[in-house]
Amino acid sequence: MSKKTAAIDIAEATRLEMYRSQYRLREAEQRAFDLFLQNLVKGTSHLSLGQEAIAAGFATAMQPGDLTFCTYRGHAHTLARGVSVEKVLGELMSRDNGLMRGKGGSMHLTSVEHGVMGSYAIIGAHLCIACGAAWRAQYQGKSDVTTCFFGDGTTNIGAFHEALNFAVIWKLPVVFVCENNLYMEYTPIKDVTAVAQPAADRASAYGLERILIDGNDADVVYQTAQKAYARARAGEGPSLIECLTYRHSGHSRADPAKYRPKGELEKWKESDPVKTYRARLLAQGIKASVLDEIERVVKAEVDAAEVACKASPLPPDEIMFTDVYADGGCAWRN
């Protein structure tokens, strides 16, 4: 695993943007959690608290027009592409101001204009779908790259292997990113996987480079992403990147994560990506006042989003019958 933190060759503006992004993801998701506690978010949802460096690092390395596919744990990846906090929180709260006006919910965040081509709650499926999107880029001679995020649990389902095989055969412009947070929902991934590193150790089966990085270090993530995107845009094909990280909260809102050994969370919190990145920027000579201002602006956006979402009406009940077919509804079946 690469431990290098050679951040100095990343432009200051980029580093500040990655701090802003990570801080924003953290604040927005913590606010989402507060809203759960107020019973304003119905249904389940899955937070990326502790995993922000991956979403921020990749999104910062992307170009406009690049595509993002994510799992049910997709708030961070959606926000990192520039979707407003209000649109995301509104969707979590099933409000009319949400991304899909309250129809998709936490697990299906989609924002086509930001390149967020959907969150997919069935494990593995979206790796195949991402290949289809990347195929379109290659077929039409476009230069956009598709990034597909997934968890460690995904590496044991057939679709993971089917997608990697296909992407390599056709040298598709797709980057597969495994966020290994050590747990497949409630079960340690190492207990159910034939190899130690669930994604990286499978790369050689598809003729790919073994890439295992510190997923809590935004600089490392960013630089790795840049290399993968350059390779994809050069027509050299896909990459598979395993990012080691840890989720600070449970699998879902209902999970207190009691299955984790004592002290494990505390140990990982020492490498909390948001806190360590702030400290690094200060050590690199960035003034605290600059970071304070970033934080102030982010907090203002999150505060305003909460107010707007609470004030937004619920969508009409009729949405249940809309958009089942292209004619706008499902009248012939009901």
Add this chain to the structure above:
Amino acid sequence: MAKVTLVEAITLAHNWEMSHDPDVLVLGQDVGRNGGVFRATQGLQEKFGNQRVIDTPLAEGMIAGLCVGMAAQGLKPVAEIQFMGFIYPAMDQIVNHMTRLRNRTRGRLTCPVVIRTPHGGGIHSPEHHSESVESMFCHIPGLRVVCPSSPARAYGLLLAAIREPDPVLFLEPVRIYRYARQEVEDNGQALPLDVCYVLREGTDCTIVTWGAMTVESLKAAEELARQGISAEVIDLATISPIDAETILDSVARTGRLVIVHEAARNVGVGAEIAAIVAEHGLYDLEAPIQRVTGYDTIVPLARLEHDYAPSVARIVAAVRATLS
């Protein structure tokens, strides 16, 4: 105008649409170099290249997933699943994503996909190669299920399916792929989806059927005519959604209904048709509805396959029962 078989009509429809719409792609196992196991895509890769006619790995989930990703990005993929019994690994993509993207994204992402697959038995192959499990798919909101029964309808309905903005499962009755030739004008003219086609008019009993069973049903109507009984034969063509109006109108005139399908009886599409007529046309019925179907067992080996599928004799007997 050329006289073509049903499978040749399928190839013609592909060729027309690919020639006129660069967004249309074909993919599946063996569809390119080999032209498909039944030759439905013969010659297409030579003409359109291997980026538009894609030989995929043997991985049906991957094939369906590719379709979702391509279609959500504006392409119009037409995928072949080699036999209907091989379609189950694709179910996750079809049920969870292909048919739901429109709904959950409020129309921002859509899936104009056609999945073609052979339907039914009669080719001396058991189980997986002879499935007719359309009812599993008719239960899925967001999906259309279509089954042509002649070369002309295969051509026109496949064009309509490719142009349809929603996903379509296109079932091709394998037993009649090369059963008869018919003149088909290769003019790009689609036929309407979501409507039945009346194959034979009659006054005493309505027979509703689809796919290869239209052949048996028409033969049965001939036999019944010799016995002085006038049967109307309706090809459902679009199995989901069901064109209830045409069926109800017919039953209102004949007063009797026999449903013929190759699939197993339990919760088959026949049950849905019977329910529609019971709900909306009960007082038009002169006799209980009859179903002539496959049996609730596994499609057997060649020796028994013709005992499994509805026969002319069984259909005739069912119609006579409604008149007794």
